[in-house]
Amino acid sequence: MNILLVGSGGREHALAWKIKASPLVRTLVMAPGNPGMAALGELKSVAPTDVPGLVALARDMAADLVVIGPEVSVEAGLADALVSAGVPCFGPVAAAGQLESSKAFTKGFCDRHGLPTSAYRVFEDAAVAKVGLKDFSPPYVVKADGLAAGKGVVIAPDLATAEAAIDDALGGRFGGAGARVVIEEFLEGEIGSLFALCDGRTSILFGSAQDHKRAFDGEQGPNTGGMGTYSPAPVFTPTLVEQTLTRLAEPAFAGIAAEGAPYRGVLFVELMATRDGPRLVEFNARFGDPECQVLMLRLKSDLVPYLLACATGRLHALPPPEWSDEVAVCVVLAAEGYPDAPRTGTEIRGADQDFGEGVVVFHAGTRRDPDGTLRAAGGRVLNVCALGSSFEEARLKAYEAVARIDWPGGFHRRDIGWRALGR
Ligand code: GLY
Numbered sequence: 001m002n003i004l005l006v007g008s009g010g011r012e013h014a015l016a017w018k019i020k021a022s023p024l025v026r027t028l029v030m031a032p033g034n035p036g037m038a039a040l041g042e043l044k045s046v047a048p049t050d051v052p053g054l055v056a057l058a059r060d061m062a063a064d065l066v067v068i069g070p071e072v073s074v075e076a077g078l079a080d081a082l083v084s085a086g087v088p089c090f091g092p093v094a095a096a097g098q099l100e101s102s103k104a105f106t107k108g109f110c111d112r113h114g115l116p117t118s119a120y121r122v123f124e125d126a127a128v129a130k131v132g133l134k135d136f137s138p139p140y141v142v143k144a145d146g147l148a149a150g151k152g153v154v155i156a157p158d159l160a161t162a163e164a165a166i167d168d169a170l171g172g173r174f175g176g177a178g179a180r181v182v183i184e185e186f187l188e189g190e191i192g193s194l195f196a197l198c199d200g201r202t203s204i205l206f207g208s209a210q211d212h213k214r215a216f217d218g219e220q221g222p223n224t225g226g227m228g229t230y231s232p233a234p235v236f237t238p239t240l241v242e243q244t245l246t247r248l249a250e251p252a253f254a255g256i257a258a259e260g261a262p263y264r265g266v267l268f269v270e271l272m273a274t275r276d277g278p279r280l281v282e283f284n285a286r287f288g289d290p291e292c293q294v295l296m297l298r299l300k301s302d303l304v305p306y307l308l309a310c311a312t313g314r315l316h317a318l319p320p321p322e323w324s325d326e327v328a329v330c331v332v333l334a335a336e337g338y339p340d341a342p343r344t345g346t347e348i349r350g351a352d353q354d355f356g357e358g359v360v361v362f363h364a365g366t367r368r369d370p371d372g373t374l375r376a377a378g379g380r381v382l383n384v385c386a387l388g389s390s391f392e393e394a395r396l397k398a399y400e401a402v403a404r405i406d407w408p409g410g411f412h413r414r415d416i417g418w419r420a421l422g423r
Pocket residue numbers: 150211225226284287288289290291
């Protein structure tokens with residue numbers, strides 16, 4: 001098969017690593033890719049939102065499948081254009097992708113289809129939103145409506161911080177993504193991420209993980225795209241998995257199909273495990289980043305048949321995927337200043353060495369100079385991932401590998417998986 005993979009982050013490096021391992025693959029092209037992905041196939045410099053450019057590339061390379069990594073491509077309508085061009089595509093059409101690209105849409109969707117989530121209100125005017133805060137109690141959850149790379153969510157301990165978050169979002173910090181804000185009830189419980197694949201009709205469970213959203217140890221600091229993950233997530237008891245599938249994932253697939261946009265791809269269900277069962281925190285219309293990294297380390301089955309089956313409506317014909325019994329941990333190395341103002345351009349040494357069995361370092365935001373020097377080129381820069389027979393072993397291996405990377409311009413959390421350690 002010829003496969004085009006769209007995206008350039010750690011998630012896409014992990015997908016490329018797993019796709020490349022498939023005996024079904026003849027050619028892997030990545031657009032635009034990153035220096036780590038360059039070892040796995042050919043990179044083409046086409047942006048993830050350049051829909052005509054990506055469709056033309058898919059045609060030129062006679063792609064049998066296009067795999068969409070990032071949400072920006074979903075929102076840009078890449079799947080819609082590929083479907084029109086007759087190219088099989090893993091990733092939902094934009095109308096289905098609204099489950100991620102608009103938090104206000106998703107809240108209304110939950111109301112329409114009876115999915116459990118937190119109480120909420122949607123505002124377009126800052127003064128009205130500030131008055132609306134009175135309907136909630138602290139901590140206040142203020143979210144920009146649209147895509148903001150994980151940075152549009154503020155958990156505000158007091159009114160002043162919540163009001164500043166409203167001003168920030170509605171004042172244009174996130175561009176069009178902040179044209180509306182959603183204020184919602186703070187949910188108590190433990191957060192978890194569950195993944196389900198769907199081909200428009202059939203859906204299957206595709207693993208679980210837990211992420212650390214805050215920038216600093218002890219769940220302190222601003223929200224980020226994710227600072228580290230582990231899989232499986234112990235919060236997912238068989239009961240919670242069953243409840244999440246039957247109360248959130250399956251109703252979402254049925255609901256979005258009923259609204260005229262059958263879902264083809266992966267749905268990332270981020271939920272709060274409360275005393276009353278799972279309640280939706282948010283949906284994402286793609287794999288999590290860095291949740292995908294730990295899932296790919298643990299996936300024993302060939303990934304490609306599952307991606308293709310989602311695109312072609314053949315998921316019913318596949319057995320459930322097989323997962324390693326081992327635990328995977330991912331530690332994100334981020335550039336100083338992330339998430340607000342990451343300092344890029346700093347030199348990184350030792351990222352491409354052999355770290356030994358079960359340790360993989362994915363590139364997330366790097367660039368390579370013509371002389372081979374590797375430099376930071378984004379906020380989240382490297383993902384250091386390890387498999388171990390126990391959570392403790394996986395974590396130790398990941399942090400030993402982190403210690404071997406020489407990057408004074410970066411930082412990372414030292415407490416990834418503290419909840420799992422404490423169990
Ligand atoms: N790690 C959270 C996300 O991908 O949205």
